Amino acid sequence: MDYENFFRAELDGLHREGRYRVFADLERHAGHFPRATYHGAKGPRDVTVWCSNDYLGMGQHPDVLAAMHGALDGCGAGAGGTRNIAGTNHHHVLLERELADLHGKESALLFNSGYMSNWASLSTLASRLPGCVVLTDALNHASMIEGIRHSRAEKHVFAHNDPEDLRRKLKTIDPGRPKLIAFESVYSMDGDIAPIAAFCDIADEFGAMTYIDEVHAVGLYGPRGGGVSEREGLSHRLTVIEGTLAKGFGIMGGYIAASAATCDFIRSFASGFIFSTSLPPALAAGALASIRHLKRSQTERQGQQDRVAAVRARLDIVGIPHLPNPSHIVPVMVGDAVLCKRISDELLERFDIYVQPINYPTVPRGTERLRITPSPMHSDADIDHLIGALTAIWGQVGLKRAA
Ligand SMILES: *Cc1c(COP(=O)(O)O)cnc(C)c1O
Numbered sequence: 001m002d003y004e005n006f007f008r009a010e011l012d013g014l015h016r017e018g019r020y021r022v023f024a025d026l027e028r029h030a031g032h033f034p035r036a037t038y039h040g041a042k043g044p045r046d047v048t049v050w051c052s053n054d055y056l057g058m059g060q061h062p063d064v065l066a067a068m069h070g071a072l073d074g075c076g077a078g079a080g081g082t083r084n085i086a087g088t089n090h091h092h093v094l095l096e097r098e099l100a101d102l103h104g105k106e107s108a109l110l111f112n113s114g115y116m117s118n119w120a121s122l123s124t125l126a127s128r129l130p131g132c133v134v135l136t137d138a139l140n141h142a143s144m145i146e147g148i149r150h151s152r153a154e155k156h157v158f159a160h161n162d163p164e165d166l167r168r169k170l171k172t173i174d175p176g177r178p179k180l181i182a183f184e185s186v187y188s189m190d191g192d193i194a195p196i197a198a199f200c201d202i203a204d205e206f207g208a209m210t211y212i213d214e215v216h217a218v219g220l221y222g223p224r225g226g227g228v229s230e231r232e233g234l235s236h237r238l239t240v241i242e243g244t245l246a247k248g249f250g251i252m253g254g255y256i257a258a259s260a261a262t263c264d265f266i267r268s269f270a271s272g273f274i275f276s277t278s279l280p281p282a283l284a285a286g287a288l289a290s291i292r293h294l295k296r297s298q299t300e301r302q303g304q305q306d307r308v309a310a311v312r313a314r315l316d317i318v319g320i321p322h323l324p325n326p327s328h329i330v331p332v333m334v335g336d337a338v339l340c341k342r343i344s345d346e347l348l349e350r351f352d353i354y355v356q357p358i359n360y361p362t363v364p365r366g367t368e369r370l371r372i373t374p375s376p377m378h379s380d381a382d383i384d385h386l387i388g389a390l391t392a393i394w395g396q397v398g399l400k401r402a403a
Helices: 003-017 062-075 090-102 114-128 142-151 163-171 196-206 260-269 281-296 299-318 337-351 380-397
Strands: 026-028 035-040 043-049 107-111 133-137 154-158 179-184 209-213 240-244 254-258 330-333 369-372
Touching (some): 026 043, 043 380, 090 107, 090 254, 107 114, 114 142, 114 179, 114 209, 114 240, 114 254, 114 260, 133 142, 133 163, 154 163, 163 196, 179 196, 196 209, 254 260, 299 330, 299 380, 337 380
Parallel strands (some): 133 154, 133 179
Antiparallel strands (some): 035 043, 107 254, 240 254
């Protein structure tokens, strides 16, 4: 086989469909978010980032940077091993305690990313509980899907955010078998939120475990940033709460929070936890500082909600269609991969605005979009500039405007 030719032909297919991924070469500047230097074909220039998942700008927070510098200089660069073999640093232990407290759970367990926490936890639970059946929301994240697939457990996909469909599926399953219901709180592409209480009620009725991915909610929702489950007073009803340290908290790493026995079980059996070098202590120290700050401060959460409302209101005035939802995510709908990429290119080239196009397979074909994530650091002038640019491009490419 001509391997090189095969790879090139596959990539050509992506180009033709307009969904070949081009990474924007960015240099973020601490203290100046959402500004970054874009290193493009025509040399470096300043752009405004409108699609970051560092939702609250905690990646540049002075407390976070100070904690990271302190741990870097104090403990050195790397962790030095897996958690079991020389790689458990005191900063990991403190961070796990903080995360357990954040979610009102007995324990927490750190992973090197949110992806790994989902993959390892779901695959371990579903493969090791004898005869386990997994009920999984149709729009769950790739990391959950891959973890469930790897477990080889029996799987039922229920309609997105649909408690009645979940109930229908549960009724068909032998009541004696262990059951695991997996879903997210905030879905990151449409920005809709799961009916968590209804799912918990059904889980109680059928004796099922619940597993919630709060990746797009931790730091952002709840009085202490404990996610939608905290805001709705439901943390104690969820068996496992999973989150990331990379988005709202601004750094890197993933975790679960659950009972002591659940965390200890996953700690003891999950390959993706056991056999990987633990996070550098500086990352753990930075995450700890970020979580502690967001437990007390409402400033960032309020600032974000204010900016989100402002962007939505301005889009409505100029008639640019966006999906209504109860979260901080503003999906501006384009509905065509090539056009979506072209709009994104024009925003960058002509207006120094960076919003990455979101195409298949991240979203279904025909629902291609620009996913805008306003942060507390976006100014009124930034919003004016964004709306002006979108309005100009919308007219030029002949996309429909709402009434
Ligand atoms: C980003 C994401 C993850 C993975 O988290 P990382 O820390 O970035 O690996 C998990 N779940 C959802 C829903 C996500 O969007």
